[in-house]
Amino acid sequence: MFDYVDFTEVPGDSRGHELKLFALSTCGFCKRAIAFLKENEVGYSYVYVDRLQMGEKKRVKDEFYKRFMTQMLYPALVIDGNDTLVGFTEEAWKQKLGVE
């Protein structure tokens, strides 16, 4: 899933998950999500969707919609290719990622 996307890797403890973050480089909630992952030393990979070419952006969003039957809003965290968190609410991300 999304193997054609050039993700940036962030090392850390991904707690046994494969975490792919789709964000906008301009979005406040995306920056807050990234700060949360950093503070909790979570390992993940990310891409800034607003910096993709329109064709690739469309391909990513179509694939996301097909897989999860919901629009890609930001931030969107894809977990092990079969689950997702859309938008950033700290409590929800803590729970889903097993962060105290």
Add this chain to the structure above:
Amino acid sequence: MKHKRKTKEDVKLFVEQVSVHKGWKLHPDPLFLDYLMEGLTVNYNRYGYFQCPCRDSWGEREKDGDIVCPCDYCVPDQSDYGHCFCGLFLTVAFSESGKIPQSIPERRPPERYP
């Protein structure tokens, strides 16, 4: 016509003027506010208009017209959640409650997404 580039100071002035004119409050957290100012500055200089920093863009003003800041969904979002989609503009009541803006559902119709 090539748009004149804006600085973050220009954007700060714009955002403050809008909030005073509309009677809204700005996000209480200086760091988060700076994220949004930075995002609006990048988007203005990239697209030529204040494209909402938390939404994806067509890169064409006609298609993005409803999400040019302050967006068409700001007031309805404020009445439902106390603040706009990206957390920039708050109602006075929400601001005085001391609560912090969170991600909210997207009100924009999906057919308008890029």
